[in-house]
Amino acid sequence: MSEITINTIEDACRALVQGNKCYVNAQKKGNISQIIKSQIPEEGQKPYAVVVTCSDSRVPAEYIFSAGIGELFVIRTAGHVIGDFELGSIEYGVKYLGAKVVCVLGHNHCGAVKAAMGNHGKGYVQKILNEIIPVITGEKDVEKCEKLNIENSVSRIMESDMIKNLTAEGYVKIISGKYDIETGIVEFY
Ligand SMILES: [Zn+2]
Incomplete structure (x- = not known):
């Protein structure tokens, strides 16, 4: 569990911002000790944030936020x-596990966005591109396309009535940011 107490949305946002600062400065790693491994089955999980990000191997979510x-x-x-499974997972993380923040984390040099810009996918990869293409159509700047794709993921999350209601009630906050794979810095929007 986190070394700082996280009770509020503000605490959770601060933990993400501080965690990324520590990562950029290579100051601290998340707690992956044997002690925590043995504690967690009994205590259950109480993640402070849901992070929705790219599968890209250069975007290691827990490392980026110095999370254990x-x-x-x-x-x-x-x-x-x-899609539906991801929305269900987000709902689960918020409603049943109590995450205070949902953070959509895009990144630069995103292969999925580049492939969508060129519209070259085969098999099930094309299904992924089909999600991205409508939101970037007409845009030639890759950075802008990455931003549009991040915004689209935020919009998709808000399609969940459960999340929409919990957001309106102030139970959870949806935030987004972009990770720079060269510097390690997350720029929060
Ligand atoms: Zn990517």
Whole structure:
């Protein structure tokens, strides 16, 4: 569990921001000790945030936020596209595990966005591109396309009535950001 107490949305946002600062400075790693491994089955999991990000191997969600075991509920798909299973996972992380924040984390040099810009996918990869293509159509700038794709994932999350209601009630906050794979910095929007 986190070394700082996380009770509020603000605490959770602060933990993500601080965690990324520590990662950038290589100051601290998340707690993956044997002690926490043995504690967590009894205590259960109480992740403070749901992180929805890309499967890209250069985007290691827990490392990026200096998070250890039990802190983040992570959902990863290529291009962080969101369908029914992902929405169900997000609802579960918020409603049943009590995550205070849902963070959509895009990144630069995203292969899924690039492939969608060129519209070259085969097999089930094309299904992923089909999620991205409508939101980036007409846009030639890759950075802008990545931003549009992040915004689309946020919109998709808000299609969940459960999340929409919990957001309106102030129970959870949806935030987004973009990870720079060269510097390690997350720019929060
Ligand atoms: Zn990506």
